[in-house]
Amino acid sequence: MIEITDIYKTFGENEVLKGISATFHPGKNNLIIGGSGSGKTTLLKCIVGLHEPTKGKVIFDSENFTDMDFEQRVPIRKQIGMLFQNSALFDSMTVEENIMFPLNLFTDMSAKEKLDRANFCLERVNLKEKNKLYPSELSGGMKKRVGIARAISMEPKYLFVDEPNSGLDPQTSIVIDELINEITREYKITTVMVTHDMNSVMGIGDHIIFLHQGKKWWEGTNKEIAHTDNQELNDFVFASKFTQAAKEKL
Secondary structure, three states, X not given: OEEEEEEEEEEOOEEEEEEEEEEEOOOOEEEEEEOOOOOHHHHHHHHHOOOOOOEEEEEEOOEEOOOOOHHHHHHHHOOEXXXXXXXXOOOOOOHHHHHHHHHHHHOOOOHHHHHHHHHHHHHHOOXXXXXXXXXXXXXXXXXXXXXXXXXOOOOOOEEEEEOOOOOOOHHHHHHHHHHHHHHHHHOOOEXXXXXXXXXXXXXXXXXXXXXXXXXXXXXXOHHHHOOOOOHHHHHHHHHHHHHHHHHHHO
């Protein structure tokens, strides 16, 4: 479980986050949504320690991550998996080498154990026997799946995902959503996803927080989102649906 309490983040005179509190539970798809500039990615970076909150606390399973120094944070960071928006694969490494990269950095596993783990992760994301391919030889969806395989290679307790469906066609996006959902439930991972994809929200959104102008404007489930009277959320939801419908007509 991850708890964030009264998170503020300021860059110079620009206050991006304004007192956000939330709890993210294991085995759930916890989604952060909102328009451009609402603070979604900044909040994600504050939770994982890529940004330091100006004020507030981030708690990982009762451990105050915010008050820790770099060395104290290492054990928690080893339990974190991340899938970046562009997958962030190393172009000069094979699929297999990309997946084993965190294992090489953070574990004392033997070469065989690392290879076995890489093969297991590849099979889990339906990319069996793709070990020796390079990122340039993969489709966008395959790159995302390799990114997921690398993210789960360390058997994380926490999975952070930034816009996983960016640049993907709708059908591939559904495949990625279903894979993240399956892994989250199977391993009871606390998954936190930033997304603007309403298909993801309605498909796998167990717990959703909607940010507006740096504040938590709404919180609920994908079932509740369809019946909300929150005007700003409705504007965001229906604008997203309209945009997708318009694209499909082109």
